[in-house]
Amino acid sequence: MNEQLSHILGQLSPVAGAGRIDPAALLQAHEQAAVTSLRLNPRKPADLSFALTGQVPWCSTGRYLGERPVFTLDPLFHAGAYYVQEASSMFVQHAVEALADRTGPALRLLDLCAAPGGKSTLLAGLLRDEDLLIANEVIQPRAAILAENMSRWGQMNTWVTQNDPKDFTALGAYFDIMLIDAPCTGSGLWRKDEAAMDEWSPEHVKLCSERQKRIVADALPALKPGGLLLYATCSYSPEENEEVLDWLCDNFQLESQAVPVQEDWQIVETRSAAHQAYGYRFYPWKLQGEGFFLAAFRKPEDQEEAPQKKDRSEKKKGAAGAARKGKDESARWSRFMKVPLLAVERNEEFYGLHPVHQKDYEYLQPRLRIKKTGTALGKLAGKDEIPDHELALSIHLSAELPALEVSREEALLFMKKEEIRKEHALKGWQVVTFGGLGLGWGKWLPNRMNNYYPKNWRIRMDIR
Numbered sequence: 001m002n003e004q005l006s007h008i009l010g011q012l013s014p015v016a017g018a019g020r021i022d023p024a025a026l027l028q029a030h031e032q033a034a035v036t037s038l039r040l041n042p043r044k045p046a047d048l049s050f051a052l053t054g055q056v057p058w059c060s061t062g063r064y065l066g067e068r069p070v071f072t073l074d075p076l077f078h079a080g081a082y083y084v085q086e087a088s089s090m091f092v093q094h095a096v097e098a099l100a101d102r103t104g105p106a107l108r109l110l111d112l113c114a115a116p117g118g119k120s121t122l123l124a125g126l127l128r129d130e131d132l133l134i135a136n137e138v139i140q141p142r143a144a145i146l147a148e149n150m151s152r153w154g155q156m157n158t159w160v161t162q163n164d165p166k167d168f169t170a171l172g173a174y175f176d177i178m179l180i181d182a183p184c185t186g187s188g189l190w191r192k193d194e195a196a197m198d199e200w201s202p203e204h205v206k207l208c209s210e211r212q213k214r215i216v217a218d219a220l221p222a223l224k225p226g227g228l229l230l231y232a233t234c235s236y237s238p239e240e241n242e243e244v245l246d247w248l249c250d251n252f253q254l255e256s257q258a259v260p261v262q263e264d265w266q267i268v269e270t271r272s273a274a275h276q277a278y279g280y281r282f283y284p285w286k287l288q289g290e291g292f293f294l295a296a297f298r299k300p301e302d303q304e305e306a307p308q309k310k311d312r313s314e315k316k317k318g319a320a321g322a323a324r325k326g327k328d329e330s331a332r333w334s335r336f337m338k339v340p341l342l343a344v345e346r347n348e349e350f351y352g353l354h355p356v357h358q359k360d361y362e363y364l365q366p367r368l369r370i371k372k373t374g375t376a377l378g379k380l381a382g383k384d385e386i387p388d389h390e391l392a393l394s395i396h397l398s399a400e401l402p403a404l405e406v407s408r409e410e411a412l413l414f415m416k417k418e419e420i421r422k423e424h425a426l427k428g429w430q431v432v433t434f435g436g437l438g439l440g441w442g443k444w445l446p447n448r449m450n451n452y453y454p455k456n457w458r459i460r461m462d463i464r
């Protein structure tokens with residue numbers, strides 16, 4: 001392995017100044033295992049069954065673990081009590097806290113390259129209910145995984161879209177904060193995935209760099225003047241980092257922002273060659289985390305707003321209109337939630353939104369391919385409501401609903417889609433909980449239990 005890594009290190013373009021890569025230190029870091037860390041869900045407090053060994057310095061909810069447990073066998077993982085995330089990338093929290101005003105009017109955020117959802121769940125945890133996060137992923141199967149992880153996180157103010165970056169131009173200047181965690185060569189993560197080294201080449205670095213510039217340029221019109229852009233990669237290559245910053249300064253007059261960092265965090269501040277734009281490099285030989293890069297920009301206040309494009313299709317607009325015109329079933333779904341909701345319907349499935357986001361829904365629905373608007377509530381069947389799995393995972397789920405708290409063993413059986421407690425005198429729909437957190441729905445009938453855990457979420461591993 002080291003031979004291959006040494007060979008690649010010989011071809012990596014040098015990073016200027018303080019960011020200089022020490023090949024011996026990098027090779028030595030690769031002799032050690034990657035650090036395991038997770039981020040707690042601030043809206044789903046829980047007692048974890050494994051030891052947490054320390055706090056990630058730049059993220060209040062980030063924790064290190066001594067050993068990597070089998071997360072699949074932990075019901076709290078499935079309940080969304082935490083997200084297993086690489087520690088360096090949690091720096092996004094610190095950057096947002098340092099540079100964004102989260103006390104003023106409601107914020108709109110876009111996480112443009114969001115799957116599988118590490119940084120979207122992080123951003124979601126920083127939001128007030130009136131703020132809105134659009135977590136976007138262009139690649140379909142990855143967007144499905146993103147939607148699943150956002151469902152687990154349980155917030156109604158995080159929606160999932162599946163759009164190409166340039167589709168956001170149609171929105172005009174819409175977002176206050178935009179995170180672009182761009183696809184990259186991923187050299188910073190090789191300690192976790194050695195096989196990925198095989199794909200590295202100077203040509204691939206160039207291709208990634210060009211794609212990164214294109215992605216930012218495509219999405220930038222959707223950032224409001226004065227808005228905050230966070231650009232991140234997990235690459236060591238300056239072509240994907242500082243060079244992109246210079247290109248952005250040249251082409252969009254963005255204002256680089258310094259992020260204050262504590263010296264003992266051992267994060268390396270770099271400056272781009274031409275514009276002296278600030279960048280923050282994370283090196284595994286200096287801190288407890290993998291390779292990562294982040295830079296922050298402010299869009300100038302006086303930059304002309306892009307004219308909002310006309311809707312792409314009247315047909316789509318019609319669909320939105322239909323959703324608005326349908327019978328308002330908000331009151332019917334309200335008993336499931338402890339906060340006010342607006343129910344909107346798409347293809348017979350109802351979704352719950354915070355009522356403050358009605359205008360966002362009307363504006364975004366015809367313009368974006370929305371996979372998940374708020375929280376999927378379920379379907380109506382005559383007088384009955386068939387609750388969606390996602391509803392059981394909501395942080396807003398009403399405490400008045402019939403609930404069945406189960407043991408760890410029962411929770412695992414339930415998530416294997418087996419019948420549990422079928423002999424008990426339970427009646428009708430119950431939200432199955434573990435540690436007080438919803439896992440899914442079961443419906444109890446005389447001598448039978450129907451397990452509504454989604455087939456594609458089912459635990460396939462041997463649980464005994």
Ligand SMILES: C[S@@+](CC[C@H](N)C(=O)[O-])C[C@H]1O[C@@H](n2cnc3c(N)ncnc32)[C@H](O)[C@@H]1O
Nearest residue numbers: 113114115116117118119138139142181182183
């Ligand atoms: C570094 S990963 C994102 C990781 C994610 N932000 C997280 O924290 O979990 C980059 C993402 O960009 C997506 N992507 C690939 N090509 C893209 C393109 N041309 N435009 C936008 N996104 C792209 C990939 O599918 C991938 O999910």
